Amino acid sequence: MTLFNQIFSWMLVIFFCIVLAVFGIELNTTRNFLLNQQTSDVNNTVNSMGLALAPYLESDDKVAAESVINAFFDGGFYREVNLTLLSDNSEIVREYPVQIQGVPQWFIDLDIFPVITEKQTITSGWMQLAEVEVVAHPGYAYKQLWKSFVQLGTIMVVIFLVASVIIGWQLQRSLRPLARITAKAGEIAKNKFGDPIPLPPTTELKTVVNAINVMTDQLKNYFEQQAKEADRLRKTAYRDAVSGLGNRSFYVGQLKSWLTESGVGGMALIKVDLIGEAYKNHGFEAGDRVVEQFANNLTTTIISDDNMTAARLSKDEFVILAPNSDPDDLRLLGESVLAMVVDMQADPTGLTPPKVAVGLAINGGGNQDASVLLSQADNALSQARNTPEHPVVLIDQSIGDAAMGKQQWKALLHEAVAQELFVFKYQPATDSESNRLHQEVFSAIEKDDQYYGAGHFLGAVEQLQLGETLDKYVITHVLxxxxxxxxxxxxxxxxxxSSVTNASFIRWLGTTLYQHRKLAGQLLFEIPEVAFVRHADHTGLLIDQIRQAGFQFGVDNYGRNFQSLDYLQRFKPDYVKIDFAYTSHIEDDAQGHVLASICRTAHNLNITTIATRVETDAQLAHLSELFVNGFQGYIFNNTQDSHG
Structure with missing residues (x-):
């Protein structure tokens, strides 16, 4: 029982007792008044009747005496009249049946009024003529008392109801600060801080509210400082300080992650001689300014694909990973870099050759070794430097499904949806004791004995805005x-x-999840981190639909983007899946500290952290020490297949 209900109930009980006592006192007062009135009326009636009967009794006129009795008692509330003549002991008896109208029988059966009997001797001078006995009937008293009972009861009920409303309103008003404190405590328990509680007018609660507000601010500042510290360590370990892009360590981690996932796409190796000349001719400050300008242009005008990753490898060398890109996309990327550097040269004559070389390489299908792809890109860069007039060279050694174009993938996807060519695999995510947290759904297409993993066609799906079609199919199948x-x-x-940023898909998902609310604990959604960083508004709408239906969601590729981790506090996901770049070299102390820091940021917000591609017991043991409480990978050999 809540404090409000407890206090309100006791106050109502006490007030009810008071009202009941007042009601009883008033009713008893009315009863005594009616009883006295009835006694007085009977006495007056007997006295008056004695005076009226005396002349007739002296003359022994019984007929006249009876007439007087009838005149006195007809129509009154009297039960019996008995006149005894002392001269001959004869009696005149009259009984009057009285019907009480409008009074319930149960009320009469309470015997509230006693029977009143009045006796008197009629005399004439010193001579006694007769004795009269009158028995009153309390019908009138019951009628008047019942009327008072109903009126008093109605008034008391109205007073009780009105007072109950006023007491409840005032009590709720008085306890409102306490309700705010309770709600705030619940939010703090969930690491939701929000605005401070307004100070209440109650002196006793001001101290409590002040303490909670101070504690909330301290916790909020603590989490913000911790997130900033995680960002600082992450940027120190994985970001180039001058350009703001990833450094070589970050690039290597992303390259391995990409090649492990699918390896479909390409990369661009860029040598910017304009930067080298600035360092050589104008010093470090000028060179840093050119690097910063080049990096800003690269991130704002060149890399439009959210899946692309840029890094600075050395003073004037940069690399761009372009997963799921085909040769045309990569050529366009190279031409864009070339045009950007030409603009930075500020040569009005246009006679100066571009001070940049771009080597483009397409992955040759399958999970290729990183060294092979790097050698391919380096070879393309060398060829580009040998053609200074147009220093962009592409080496394409893609084979099989890696050489398929976007339209071929589009046709295959539509065919797979129409003919249900999809197959699904489930990979479990567990805790350190192998208790299953959930299973991740992996989709693929099987056609003519050919197997096309999701990593091969997701790039085309995103570029052709087919994510809505694919996600609707997968979600419907899973439900x-x-x-x-x-x-x-x-x-x-x-x-x-593309689905996260699609209003039509968001509406469809909200309607579908509402219809399947009973499965709220059985279905989760993983949203890429880039959606929270670059498309926060669309992501917020999607999450509202998921939360309102009672479902849960997580963040994929957690930590991949260098923006602040503050989005965790805003969106409060149920779990995060750590980007592979942070777990690929956990034996390195520096990278281990970064991993522990970003995991601690999520852990302190009660968000489960999950590491992927855990393959050995040593990895499992090491990750368990770094605030990682979920694991997914080949070490758990119970991957299930489900054919669509």
Whole structure:
């Protein structure tokens, strides 16, 4: 029972007792008044009747005496009249049946009024003529008392109801600061800080509210400082200080992650001689300014694809990873870099050759070794430097499905949806004791004995804005699977970025999840981190739909983007999946500190952290010490297949 209900109930009980006591006192007062009035009326009636009967009794006129009795008692509340003549002991008896109208029988049966009997001797001078006995009937008293009972009861009920409303309103008003304190404490327990509580007028609660506000500010500042510290360590370990892009360590981690996932796409190796000349001819400050300008232009005008990653390898060398890009996309990227550097040269004559060389390489299909791809890109860069008039060279050694174009992927995707060529695999995420947290759904296409993993066609899906089609199909299939066998869940479905930013998909998802609310604990959604960083408004709308239906969501590629981790506090995901770049070299102390820092930021917000591609017991043990409480990878050999 809440404090409000407890206090309100006791106050009502006490007030009810007071009202009941007042009601009883008033009713008893009315009863005594009616009883006295009845006694007085009977006495007066007997006295008057004695005076009226005396002349007739002296003359022994019984007929006249009876007439007098009838005249006195007809129509009154009297039960019996008995006149005894002393001359001959004869009696005149009259009984009057009285019907009480409008008074319930149960009220009469309470016997509230006693029977009143009045006796008197009628005399004439010194001579006694007769004795009269009158028995009154309390009907009138009951009628008047019942009327008072109803009136008093109605008034008391109205007073009680009005007073109850006033007491409840005032009590709620008085306890409102306490309700705010309770709500605030609940939010703090969930690491939601919000605005401070207004100071209440109650002196006793001001101290409590002040303490909670101070504690909230301290916790909020602590979490903000911790997030900033995690950002600082992350940027120190993985970001180039001058350009703001990733450094070589970050690039190597992203390259391995990409090649492990699918390896479909390409990379651009860029040698910017304009930067080298600035360092050589004008010093470090001028060179840093050119680097900063080049990096800003690169991130704002060149890398429009959210999946692309740029890094600075050395003083004047840069690299761009372009997953899921085809040769045309990569050529366009190279031409854009070339045009950007030409603009930075500020040569009005246009006679100066571009002070840049761009080597482009397409991955040759499958999970290629990083050294092979780097050698391919370096070879392309060398060829580009040998053609200074147009220093952009592409080496394309892609084979098989890696050489398929966007339109081919589009046709295959539509065919797979129409003919249900999709197959699904489930990979579990567990805690350190192998207790399953959920299973991640991996989708692929099987056609004519060919297997096309999601990593091969997701790039085309994003570029052609087909994410809505793919995600709707996968979600519908998963909901159907869970409806048939809920024990397979919870299942986590990855959402494409194009779906997250699609208003039509968001509306569809909200309607679909509302219709399947009973599966709220069995279905989770994984949203790429870039959606929270670059498309926060769309992501907020999507999350509102997910939360309102009671479902949960997580963040994929946690920590990949160098923006602040403050979005965790705003969106409060249920779990995060750490980007592979942070877990690929955990034996390195510096990278271990960074991993522990970003995991601690999530851990302190009660957000589960999950590491992927855990393959050995040593990795599992090491990650368990770094605030990682979920694991996913080949070490758990219970991956399940489900054919669509």
């Amino acid at each position: 159907k699977t869970l409806s048939q066998d809920a024990s397979v869940g919870p299942l986590a479905v990855n959402l494409t970025l």
